[in-house]
Amino acid sequence: YGDKADVKTVAKHKLPVIQCIDEKGRMNKNAGKYAGLTIEEAKKAIIEDLKKEGLLEKIENIKQEVGVCWRCHTPIEILDREQWFMKTRILTDRVEKEALEITWYPDYMKYRLIDWAKSLDWDWVISRQRVFATPIPIWYCKNCGETILAEPEWLPIDPRVEKPKIDKCPKCGSTEFEPERDVLDTWMDSSITCAVHAGWPDRKDWKRLFPADLHASGIDIIRTWAYYLMVRHLALFDEKPYKSCLINGMVLGTDGRMMHKSLGNYVASSEVFSKYGADATRQWAAGGGATGSDIPFRWPDVEFGWRFLIKLWNAARFVSHQLKDYKPDEEEYALQPLDRWILSKAEKLTEKVTEALENCQFNIAMDEIRNFAWHVLCDCYIEAVKDRLYKPEVYGEEKKRAAQYTLYTVLYRILQLLAPIAPHITEEIYQTMYAEEKGYESIHLSPWPAVNEKLMDEEAEKSGDLIMAVITEVRREKAEKRMPLNTQIKKLTIYAGEKDLAESIERGREDITGTCKALKIEIVASTGEGREVKPYGNVRFVAEY
Known part of the structure; x- marks a missing residue:
């Protein structure tokens, strides 16, 4: 048979089956003078014979689908055999x-x-x-052909090396059996x-x-x-x-084809692990594509996961150092606008990641966690509260402890959400910073975080987004002017454009002052000139150095 269509046609029309090929891929005695030749040799010999007889009209290349072995790509020939x-x-x-x-x-x-x-x-x-x-587990009686099926209590048993556990054939009484091979x-x-x-x-x-x-x-x-x-x-x-x-889906090689050893486009997992570790590789697998889609392997994706782990580790070191004099035993904290802002965002993050994981949308969960940890916690919040942490004599001990509580809580939440994807680094940080206080033998044995709706605060997020936008734009201006970020600003004038926005900025005055290193801040409710604070078109500022 050349393909399944041949098999169906022969069966449909009850045609006689003449097998010309043996299990070794050579022509058998039914092939007449071609017996002993391989399939390819027989094809060439038949063409030569057709030429000699003048029966060959033409030779041309054609395209057709041929079933091949997935390992060695040898064309498949279908042989007629009895099967179960x-x-x-x-x-x-x-x-x-x-x-x-x-x-x-x-x-x-x-x-x-x-x-x-x-x-x-x-x-x-x-x-x-x-x-x-x-x-x-089947034998056949040599005498009458009766099929002997093993009883459940005989198993496991190999009929090729063991006899059936009966004395004789139940049909004819013979004691000789042939095994199913x-x-x-x-x-x-x-x-x-x-x-x-x-x-x-x-x-x-x-x-x-x-x-x-x-x-x-x-x-x-x-x-x-x-x-x-x-x-x-x-x-x-x-x-x-x-x-x-x-x-x-399937993992694709750098050439866009399914990664396979026989294609030479594979990357050994040991090579990836030795260079970037398991957690970075797991991030690539989780974030590489939507569920069900093929995922291309790209070294830059794994490297990005590795760089994120370094960022997270450094953030954890910073937080750990800032928590040396902190014990999470207080019920009430004097939370500041940016504290409430990131705590609310952490609860929303928990909601999004939980939903994504419940729906097996691992790429969405991975993106949400990394964006929050890298950009919200590290780039924004940590930078904004450093001055409060470093100078309790200026801001007060209560505000410092509020920042410590927030860092402690938010970092732990990130570890919990990230643990299924990056189990090793999250466990290491947990054992170092949280195991004694939380009491769980492992972060992987701790309960999945439940969303605390009491901490979800839309107004705090709106206000915090504006405060962080001002801080970010001032720091960006310093960077563009090639100034160190700790360059002092003699006077920072912020034009809010409207009263509500001015009030929101006012609530973050201390954090703006400390983070931007401003000696004096003036917040004006009206519109004014200066650099635009994106994406708030009417909010502008003028920094005097």
Whole structure:
């Protein structure tokens, strides 16, 4: 046979099967004078014979699809052999019904399973002509051909090396048996994993963990693992094997093709781990693309994850140093506008990340965590409260402790949210800074953070966004003028453009003064000239150095 269409045609018209190729890919005696030749040699010989007989009209190159071995790319030839089958097509309607009830990530992947089940031309071939695999526990009576199936208590057993545990054939009484030499398709083992993981058949209470809450799989094995799990569990237990199914895409090489050793476009994981570590690599895997899509491997993406870890580590070192005289034992703190601002944002971050992870949108969760940690905490808040932390004699001890509490709380929240993706660095920071106080043996044994709606404050966020925008724009002006950020400003005049904005800026006067190193600040409610504070078009400032 050249392909499945040939097989179907022969079966449909009940044509005689004349096999000319053996298992070694050589022509057999049915090929006449071509016997002993390889397939390629036989093709060339046949063409030469056609030429000699004057029967060859023309030779031309054509394009056609040829099935090949996925490992060595040798063209596949289909041989006629007896096989064992599992009747799976009778379950197609049930497969469709269960697939529609299962939660899929992403949702459209369920149709790939349904379409595959409906497209099958024959049942599942469960036997293979290989050496290594799970044996098929069957013998045949040499005398009458009776099939002897192993009893459950005989298992495990290999009929190729062991005899059946009976004295004689139950049909004719013969004592001689032939073993089944075929082995099972590897998916026969994998297709029962949901039940086995739950404890079947050893535990009586295995149903407490069945069906599985989540089956994680790949886009390339929906037609195998996801499908075979479904039909096998439906046949054995009359129940779907999993409640939800997560489908991941393929990893692509730098050339855009599926990463594969045979293509030479693969990167060994040990090489990536040795250069950037596991946590950076896990960030690439989580943030590389939307769930279900293929993810290209790019060294810059892993390096970016590594640089984020360095940023987080340095931030943790800074916070740890600032918390040496801090004990989180107070119930009330004199929270300042920027404290309430970042605490509110941390709660919103928790809400977004939790929702993203619940929906298996790992890339969204990763982006939210990194953007918050890098830009909100490190670039904005830490820079804005340094003066308050360094000079309690100016700002007061209560305001310093409010900043310490905020740093302690926000960093811990980041660690909790990041832990599933970057387990090693989060555990290291947790053990150093939080384990004694929190009391959990590991951050991975701590409860997932619940959103505290009391800390969510829209007004605090609006006010804080404006205060941080002013601080950021003043520091940007210094950088553009090639001035050190600690350059003193003799007078900073801020034109708010309206009363409400002026009041918001006024609430952040101390943090603006300290962070921008301004000796004097004047906040004016009216419009004025000067540098624009983006994205607030009417807010401007003039800095006198």
